[in-house]
Amino acid sequence: QVQLVQSGAEVKNPGASVKVSCKASGYRFIGQYIHWVRQAPGQGLEWMGRINPNTGDTDYAQKFQGRVTLTRDTSISTAYMEVRSLRSDDSVIYYCVREALGMDVWGKGTTVTVSS
Amino acid sequence: EIVLTQSPGTLSLSPGERATLSCRASQSFSSSYLAWYQQKPGQAPRLLIYAASSRATGIPDRFSGSGAGTDFTLTISRLEPEDFAVYYCQQYSGSLPYTFGQGTKLEIK
Numbered sequence: 001q002v003q004l005v006q007s008g009a010e011v012k013n014p015g016a017s018v019k020v021s022c023k024a025s026g027y028r029f030i031g032q033y034i035h036w037v038r039q040a041p042g043q044g045l046e047w048m049g050r051i052n053p054n055t056g057d058t059d060y061a062q063k064f065q066g067r068v069t070l071t072r073d074t075s076i077s078t079a080y081m082e083v084r085s086l087r088s089d090d091s092v093i094y095y096c097v098r099e100a101l102g103m104d105v106w107g108k109g110t111t112v113t114v115s116s
Numbered sequence: 117e118i119v120l121t122q123s124p125g126t127l128s129l130s131p132g133e134r135a136t137l138s139c140r141a142s143q144s145f146s147s148s149y150l151a152w153y154q155q156k157p158g159q160a161p162r163l164l165i166y167a168a169s170s171r172a173t174g175i176p177d178r179f180s181g182s183g184a185g186t187d188f189t190l191t192i193s194r195l196e197p198e199d200f201a202v203y204y205c206q207q208y209s210g211s212l213p214y215t216f217g218q219g220t221k222l223e224i225k
Contacts, residue, residue, distance in 0.1 A: 035214070045153075045161065045204055045216040061213040095160055102151035102166030102208065104173075109160055 002026035004034075004096050004107035011113045012086050019082040020110045022096030029077035030054040033099040036070065036081045039109075040092045050099070051079060086114045118143055118207050122217035128225040135192040137220045139183075139205035147184045149209035155219075156201045164203075165190065192222075200224050 007021040022034065036048040049060035051070040058070045064083075072079045079096055091114045098105040119142040129135055139150070147168035153161040163172040165181035168188055178193040192199055205217040 044219045045155075045206075047214040047216065050214075059212055099208065101170070102163045102172065103153075103161075103206070104163045104166070106160040106162070 002098070002105050004098060004105055006094075006096060006107040006110045009111040009113070011115065013116055014086060014088065014114055016086050016114075017082060017084045018086060018112050019080055020094050020096075020112070022079045022081070022107055024077045024079070024098070027098075029072075030074055034070075034072070034079040035097045035099055035103060036068075037095045037097055037103075038092045039095070040089070048081070048094075053079065083112075086112075088114050090114050117213060118145060118209070118211055118215050120205055120207060120215055120217035122203075122205060122220045124220060125218075126221045126223060128223050129195055130225045131195050131197055133195050135190075135195055135199070135222060137190040137192075137203055137205075137222070139188040139190070139217050141186040141188075141207065144185045145207055145209040145211060147188070149207055150181075150183070150188050151206045151208060152179075152181055152190045153204045153206065154199075154201050155204065161204065195222075197224075 005023045010018050030053045033050045035050040038046050051058045053072045069082045093109040095109045096107040097103040121140045123138045150168040152165040155161040169181045180191045182189050202219045202221050204219050208214045
């Protein structure tokens with residue numbers, strides 16, 4: 001079945017970086033955009049950016065431009081999101097999401113905790 | 117940026133009742149790019165409706181979407197106990213960034 005499997009929870013110090021992976025299976029990876037969405041505890045959904053797995057082209061929300069990098073490795077059908085210069089308000093759940101007809105397949109989320 | 121405003125913030129209803137959730141956009145966009153999601157505690161969101169009115173795979177027909185331009189509606193015809201959750205609308209038109217509404221919490225009365 002179509003699924004996105006994300007890497008496990010991370011604990012990082014302020015100022016560090018984190019890289020979250022998202023492995024796709026059950027469909028042609030290069031065929032659909034992968035998006036990243038984050039959610040703070042008890043809060044709503046925030047779109048961060050997207051990557052075209054075929055070309056590697058990316059788009060970012062202005063808020064994350066320059067601090068977030070989206071990449072992919074087509075040989076293993078995996079997308080990555082790296083966040084640099086982590087702050088306490090980056091302690092959220094990060095989701096990778098496939099866009100087909102709407103955002104139809106979501107990973108289970110990766111919790112990142114930023115704490116000294 | 118297209119801002120989506122959902123109302124009400126919280127909706128208190130009983131099982132069997134009809135729920136009507138609203139999503140209003142700050143500017144008009146194609147209804148082909150409006151989606152609704154359901155999120156339960158501790159779970160990732162789930163796609164319910166895409167293109168404003170098309171049900172995603174496996175979504176019961178008690179869920180329906182409508183609207184165009186700047187005003188969109190999600191209707192749940194007869195609430196089941198499992199429908200109590202938070203609902204988000206989202207626009208995914210060519211106008212980046214993609215944006216979500218702030219959510220409507222549907223709670224049991």
